[in-house]
Amino acid sequence: xxxxxxxxxxxxxxxxxxxxxxxxxxxxxxxxxxxxxxxxxxxxxxxxxxxxxxxxxxxxxxxxxxxxxxxxxxxxxxxxxxxxxxxxxxxxxxxxxxxxxxxxxxxxxxxxxxxxxxxxxxxxxxxxxxxxxxxxxxxxxxxxxxxxxxxxxx
Numbered sequence: 001x002x003x004x005x006x007x008x009x010x011x012x013x014x015x016x017x018x019x020x021x022x023x024x025x026x027x028x029x030x031x032x033x034x035x036x037x038x039x040x041x042x043x044x045x046x047x048x049x050x051x052x053x054x055x056x057x058x059x060x061x062x063x064x065x066x067x068x069x070x071x072x073x074x075x076x077x078x079x080x081x082x083x084x085x086x087x088x089x090x091x092x093x094x095x096x097x098x099x100x101x102x103x104x105x106x107x108x109x110x111x112x113x114x115x116x117x118x119x120x121x122x123x124x125x126x127x128x129x130x131x132x133x134x135x136x137x138x139x140x141x142x143x144x145x146x147x148x149x150x151x152x153x154x
Contacts, residue, residue, distance in 0.1 A: 026052040066132070073129050073151065079105040080153075091121045111142060112149040119144050126154040 004012065024040055026033025026048035032040050033048045049055070056064035074081055084103035091098055095115040101108045108129070113119045124140045133148025142150055 023048070028052055028054050066130075069130055077106075077108065077129075077153070079103050080108050084108075089123075091123070093119050093121065096121075107154045109152050109154060110149070111144065111152070113144045113147055116146040118146065119148075123152060124154050126152040129153055 002009075022042060023045045024033055024035035024042055026035065026044060028034030029049040029052045031037075033044045033052055034054075035044070045051075053064070056062040059065070080101050080103045084101040084105075084107075087100050087102070089098040089100055089109065089111075091111075093113070093115075095113065096119065097110075097112045097114070098121070099110055101110070109123050109126075111121050111123060113133075118135060121142045121144070122140060123142050126140075128134065128137060129151045131148070131150035133145035134150055135143040135145050135148070137143070137150070137152075142152070144150065
């Protein structure tokens with residue numbers, strides 16, 4: 001209606017389309033990431049073989065296994081994590097987000113550092129359920145590497 005050719009119209013909407021930030025999800029390392037055997041509307045990311053689902057499933061340190069563990073923890077501790085009360089915690093450390101979840105079944109703390117420094121938290125004795133960048137956890141004191149995190153059952 002605006003008098004544009006199809007090519008001009010496509011060029012115009014491409015500037016505002018969210019497709020510019022999207023790529024097909026790579027399931028395999030095969031052609032088109034296993035997303036399609038046809039011609040995909042969007043091209044695969046150039047490095048799709050590195051983060052194809054089949055490769056992530058082989059790597060115990062991948063986001064796939066991280067998420068799988070977090071789903072298990074949420075299921076196993078639903079009464080605390082989902083139904084428990086929430087309270088922010090101030091450990092006196094800048095650039096961190098810390099909180100507790102408490103129910104009749106127990107208490108957990110989530111400690112998340114957003115600083116490039118080692119950070120210490122006197123959070124009490126417990127069991128680390130999940131974490132990344134944990135330098136040490138002794139006598140109730142958790143030391144996180146830069147940008148580390150931990151979920152601890154107290």
